[in-house]
Amino acid sequence: MEELAEPQPGADEAVISVAFGGICGSDLHYWQHGAAGESILRAPMVLGHELSGTVLVGAADGSGPAAGTPVTVHPATPGRPDFRYPPDKPNLSGGTYLGSAARFPHTDGGFARRIALPTRMLRALPADLSLEVAALAEPAAVAWHAVSRADRLSDKRVLVIGSGPIGALIVAAARRVGAREIIAVDLHEQPLEIAARVGATRSLRATDTDTIAHVDADVVFESSGNPRGLASAVSAATRGGQVIMVGLIPAGEQPALLATAITRELRLAGSFRFNDEIDEVIRALTDQSLAVGPVVTHTFPVADAVTAFDVAADPRRSGKVLLDFA
Incomplete structure (x- = not known):
C-alpha cells in the first residue's frame, strides 16, 4: 500500500470516490508474474479496472454525471494512429486500458480511494x-x-472451459x-x-479429457487461458x-490441435475485452436477468x-x- 497524491482532474475528468474494485485475473498475473499475456510490466503500475463508486467532484467542463451520482467504469480509451482496425471494433484499436501494461508508459488503474477519470468512461x-454488483459490470x-x-446460442449445447469468474x-x-x-x-x-448456481446444467473436471472430447458442443468458450484448455476446446467442438x-x-x-480444427471445419475466434456491451450489461444487472450474485x-x-x-x-x-475502498 502506498500513499498517492490527491487526483488533479482535467477539465473533462471527474473525481470518483471508489467503492469497490474487483480483482481480475490480469491483476493476479501482473502481481505474480510481472506480465499478463503479451503485456509486460516495465515500471510500477497501479492495478485495477473493475470499478464502481460515486462521483465526488463533477467535471469542470460540465460533461458527464454530477457529484453524488453512482457510477461504474468502462476502462478503455480507444485509438492508436498506427493501428488498422474495423471502425465498429474500437476494442482492437490498440488504445489504453486502466491498469494495463500493454502500452508504455503504462496506464495506472483504479485501485485507490479517489481517482480522476474522463467522464466518457463513466x-x-x-x-x-x-x-457491489456494479463492480462486476466490466468482467460481465x-x-x-x-x-x-x-x-446464436439459443437451443445450442455450450461448453465453457475454465469456470473462474x-x-x-x-x-x-x-x-x-x-x-x-x-x-x-x-x-x-x-x-x-458457482457455475451451477449461475446456469450450468452439468459440470466436468478438466482432467477428464476423454469425456470432454466427446461433448460434441456447438460452441466452446475457452476461458482458462491454458494451452491444455484450448486443446480440450478443439477436441470437444x-x-x-x-x-x-x-x-x-x-x-x-x-x-x-490444428488438424482437428481443419478436418472438423471449426471456426476459431478470439474475444478481446468489449465495446459498448457494458451498457447492455448494466441494464441486465438492474433487471436481474443476468445472474451474477454467486x-x-x-x-x-x-x-x-x-x-x-x-x-x-x-x-x-x-x-x-x-x-x-470505503
Missing part, C-alpha cells in the same frame, strides 16, 4: 443497482462480448440468451459449484462448430489487499474477490 447507475461485459462473438459470467450470459445445455469445466470444485478463445494464453508459440465469494477492506490477492489467486476457495 456510466451512471440506476438507484436500485448496488455498487467481457463475458457478454464473448457470447456475442458466437452464433469470467467463465462463470459466460455461463450466466449463455443462459440468459437461451442455451439449451451449458457444461462447465474446471480443475476445482468451487468454480464448478462438434463438426462445423465454434471455439471462442477468451482466456489470455501465455505469450509466444503454443501447441494447438460469482462474488469474498469482499475485503482495501487495508487487507494482500490477503485479498492471496485468496483471489486460489480458485479452490474463491470466485470473484472484491476490494472495499
Whole structure:
C-alpha cells in the first residue's frame, strides 16, 4: 500500500470516490508474474479496472454525471494512429486500458480511494443497482462480448472451459440468451459449484479429457487461458462448430490441435475485452436477468489487499474477490 497524491482532474475528468474494485485475473498475473499475456510490466503500475463508486467532484467542463451520482467504469480509451482496425471494433484499436501494461508508459488503474477519470468512461447507475454488483459490470461485459462473438446460442449445447469468474459470467450470459445445455469445466470444485448456481446444467473436471472430447458442443468458450484448455476446446467442438478463445494464453508459440480444427471445419475466434456491451450489461444487472450474485465469494477492506490477492489467486476457495475502498 502506498500513499498517492490527491487526483488533479482535467477539465473533462471527474473525481470518483471508489467503492469497490474487483480483482481480475490480469491483476493476479501482473502481481505474480510481472506480465499478463503479451503485456509486460516495465515500471510500477497501479492495478485495477473493475470499478464502481460515486462521483465526488463533477467535471469542470460540465460533461458527464454530477457529484453524488453512482457510477461504474468502462476502462478503455480507444485509438492508436498506427493501428488498422474495423471502425465498429474500437476494442482492437490498440488504445489504453486502466491498469494495463500493454502500452508504455503504462496506464495506472483504479485501485485507490479517489481517482480522476474522463467522464466518457463513466456510466451512471440506476438507484436500485448496488455498487457491489456494479463492480462486476466490466468482467460481465467481457463475458457478454464473448457470447456475442458466437452464433446464436439459443437451443445450442455450450461448453465453457475454465469456470473462474469470467467463465462463470459466460455461463450466466449463455443462459440468459437461451442455451439449451451449458457444461462447465474446471480443475476445482468451487468454480464448478458457482457455475451451477449461475446456469450450468452439468459440470466436468478438466482432467477428464476423454469425456470432454466427446461433448460434441456447438460452441466452446475457452476461458482458462491454458494451452491444455484450448486443446480440450478443439477436441470437444462438434463438426462445423465454434471455439471462442477468451482466456489470455501465455505469450509466444503454443501447441494447438490444428488438424482437428481443419478436418472438423471449426471456426476459431478470439474475444478481446468489449465495446459498448457494458451498457447492455448494466441494464441486465438492474433487471436481474443476468445472474451474477454467486460469482462474488469474498469482499475485503482495501487495508487487507494482500490477503485479498492471496485468496483471489486460489480458485479452490474463491470466485470473484472484491476490494472495499470505503
